[in-house]
Amino acid sequence: MPIFLWLFLLIVLPHIELFLMSLKYENDMGDMVWSLQNYGEFFAEEIYWLTFIRVALYSILVTFLTFVITFPIAFYITKIVSVKYKGFLIILLLMPFWVSELVRVYGWMILLRESGVINYFLQALGLIDKPIEMLYNDVSMIMGLVYTSMLFMVVPLISSLDGMDDSYIEAAHDLGASKIVIFFKIVIPYTAPGIVSGSIVVFMLTLGNYLTPNLMGGKNSLWFTEQIYNQFIASFNWNQGAAFGFLLLILSSFIIWLGLKLTKQNLTKALS
Amino acid sequence: MNQSLVIESLKKSFGDFKAVDGIDFYVEEGKFFSILGPSGCGKTTLLRMIAGFLEPSSGSIRICGDEMIGISPNKRPVNLVFQNLALFPMMDVGENIAFGLKRQNFSKKEIEEKVKNILEKVHLTGYERKNVSNLSGGQKQRVAIARSLVLEPSILLLDEPLGALDLKLREQMKIELKKLQNEFGTTFIYITHDQSEALVMSDKVAVMNNGKFEQIDTPKNLYANPKTSFVANFVGETNKFEAKLIDDAGVVKTKEGIDFRVNLIDKNIKKDCFVFIRPEAIVMMVEGNMEDMNYFDLSIKTILFDGSNTKVLATLNDTEHEIMVSLPQNRKFAHIKEGEVISAGVHISDCKCYE
Numbered sequence: 001m002p003i004f005l006w007l008f009l010l011i012v013l014p015h016i017e018l019f020l021m022s023l024k025y026e027n028d029m030g031d032m033v034w035s036l037q038n039y040g041e042f043f044a045e046e047i048y049w050l051t052f053i054r055v056a057l058y059s060i061l062v063t064f065l066t067f068v069i070t071f072p073i074a075f076y077i078t079k080i081v082s083v084k085y086k087g088f089l090i091i092l093l094l095m096p097f098w099v100s101e102l103v104r105v106y107g108w109m110i111l112l113r114e115s116g117v118i119n120y121f122l123q124a125l126g127l128i129d130k131p132i133e134m135l136y137n138d139v140s141m142i143m144g145l146v147y148t149s150m151l152f153m154v155v156p157l158i159s160s161l162d163g164m165d166d167s168y169i170e171a172a173h174d175l176g177a178s179k180i181v182i183f184f185k186i187v188i189p190y191t192a193p194g195i196v197s198g199s200i201v202v203f204m205l206t207l208g209n210y211l212t213p214n215l216m217g218g219k220n221s222l223w224f225t226e227q228i229y230n231q232f233i234a235s236f237n238w239n240q241g242a243a244f245g246f247l248l249l250i251l252s253s254f255i256i257w258l259g260l261k262l263t264k265q266n267l268t269k270a271l272s
Numbered sequence: 273m274n275q276s277l278v279i280e281s282l283k284k285s286f287g288d289f290k291a292v293d294g295i296d297f298y299v300e301e302g303k304f305f306s307i308l309g310p311s312g313c314g315k316t317t318l319l320r321m322i323a324g325f326l327e328p329s330s331g332s333i334r335i336c337g338d339e340m341i342g343i344s345p346n347k348r349p350v351n352l353v354f355q356n357l358a359l360f361p362m363m364d365v366g367e368n369i370a371f372g373l374k375r376q377n378f379s380k381k382e383i384e385e386k387v388k389n390i391l392e393k394v395h396l397t398g399y400e401r402k403n404v405s406n407l408s409g410g411q412k413q414r415v416a417i418a419r420s421l422v423l424e425p426s427i428l429l430l431d432e433p434l435g436a437l438d439l440k441l442r443e444q445m446k447i448e449l450k451k452l453q454n455e456f457g458t459t460f461i462y463i464t465h466d467q468s469e470a471l472v473m474s475d476k477v478a479v480m481n482n483g484k485f486e487q488i489d490t491p492k493n494l495y496a497n498p499k500t501s502f503v504a505n506f507v508g509e510t511n512k513f514e515a516k517l518i519d520d521a522g523v524v525k526t527k528e529g530i531d532f533r534v535n536l537i538d539k540n541i542k543k544d545c546f547v548f549i550r551p552e553a554i555v556m557m558v559e560g561n562m563e564d565m566n567y568f569d570l571s572i573k574t575i576l577f578d579g580s581n582t583k584v585l586a587t588l589n590d591t592e593h594e595i596m597v598s599l600p601q602n603r604k605f606a607h608i609k610e611g612e613v614i615s616a617g618v619h620i621s622d623c624k625c626y627e
Binding site: 165167168170171172173174175176177178181185186189190192 | 323324325344345346347351352354355356358360361362371372375376419420423
């Protein structure tokens with residue numbers, strides 16, 4: 001089976017190598033020995049695990065915000081707008097994703113930076129005296145992460161809303177349900193598999209994103225991927241970096257497992 | 273009798289297209305009322321206006337005396353059984369039925385009680401925790417009806433709910449629906465394009481065409497005394513002739529050149545007209561010269577055997593025009609074979625002539 005060969009060579013093998021690497025530690029004598037010291041380092045140094053928690057919480061927030069923003073869009077495209085314009089609107093949604101993430105993030109930076117477009121217009125209109133720095137804070141970073149994730153949420157949402165017959169909404173309305181009740185009792189449960197699969201993808205991409213936090217959050221972004229990068233590239237401590245990589249993998253697996261448990265969803269059902 | 277539903281000069285247009293074009297009718301409490309018409313006649317539009325999913329362009333809809341215009345579907349005392357039933361797939365049978373009750377703030381215990389009772393009434397006792405997708409077509413049907421009836425609506429609307437069932441089950445469900453309606457005593461308004469469904473179940477049937485009602489009548493009257501040529505043609509099987517009036521007293525000549533004395537239903541026929549004769553109105557093997565009969569010869573082409581509903585396809589006199597004639601399954605007609613020529617007759621009053 002070529003697929004297993006592919007999985008083994010490209011995914012399993014490097015991970016085994018990384019795992020073994022994460023268990024090696026250079027002792028005082030300069031020898032490499034088996035040890036859990038790399039993992040101990042993570043808990044000993046406050047900045048590491050605080051970053052870890054911060055990234056987990058922010059990734060959950062980004063996933064939630066992405067859902068809140070894209071759900072009305074998906075609902076509008078599938079249920080409200082006439083079928084004629086549907087394809088066109090979906091293409092409009094996809095278009096920004098034809099250029100690379102890097103270019104899109106730079107686009108945002110051109111808009112937001114001190115000498116950027118927004119500051120220029122605000123000054124020209126006389127609303128502000130001197131430019132405001134809108135980049136390099138958590139808000140702009142979160143916004144950038146939501147923006148880069150939107151497509152991965154909106155596509156599964158559109159496909160699951162598309163599969164929902166309008167008569168379910170009408171039937172619920174007919175049986176006495178208000179719009180809010182219909183949304184929470186019919187639409188959300190029906191589209192739950194789509195929401196879950198979109199959320200998993202967005203969450204994992206956000207957690208593992210390096211580019212956007214780095215560019216839009218600046219030096220203070222404190223994204224865990226940056227810590228891994230620093231270990232590998234700056235400190236050249238591959239063993240420590242490997243341990244961090246594994247911790248991130250465990251974290252994302254755990255949160256996804258928790259999310260599935262809390263929403264009573266099933267991974268295979270959500271991704272099928 | 274109280275009137276459950278009164279509709280006055282109801283209209284609905286979509287752009288230039290008049291889907292419902294001035295309809296007046298009322299339905300008495302506890303009756304089974306059907307709206308019968310071909311697809312595209314506006315019956316679904318009419319139903320959706322009663323349910324509240326569409327706002328009429330003009331006119332009034334009163335349910336139990338209350339004006340319904342401007343009231344949203346969740347606030348109307350009517351419930352709709354959808355064509356595809358629309359049972360919520362993410363809920364089990366019990367949750368589906370409880371959905372409407374929960375919106376009315378019944379206590380948990382009351383809801384449980386009501387769900388149990390209604391399931392008993394539709395013969396699905398103990399089905400509360402079953403998954404909707406595991407039910408058979410007929411069971412789904414009954415769950416959908418139970419889900420609506422548990423709310424005790426003034427009117428239950430049904431939008432061709434038997435359409436998706438196979439023939440045998442459809443026959444059963446027809447009878448079952450009628451029984452259910454009797455038991456509950458709820459007013460049913462049933463939309464269908466299948467005349468047999470409408471005739472079998474209804475107390476009254478409205479025949480709809482091009483956004484208007486052609487006739488509102490009991491099934492029996494509709495069949496025996498259609499008021500318009502559309503009703504004569506649409507309800508029940510019939511033989512249709514194009515003809516011209518040659519004597520105002522009621523004699524026509526068909527396109528094929530046969531003279532018929534006819535029963536003029538439309539009084540203002542000028543020249544062109546249509547004659548409709550039911551297959552069972554034609555009597556085979558009669559001769560004579562009774563005043564009020566048309567006589568002719570039939571050449572039997574094909575016998576279409578269908579048990580008690582057997583018919584023959586025959587041509588009239590020496591024309592090529594084929595007509596259907598009922599063939600009762602008894603000794604008297606057992607010898608009739610394809611290719612034979614037999615005498616036949618039809619009563620003048622059964623040759624109905626419309627403009």
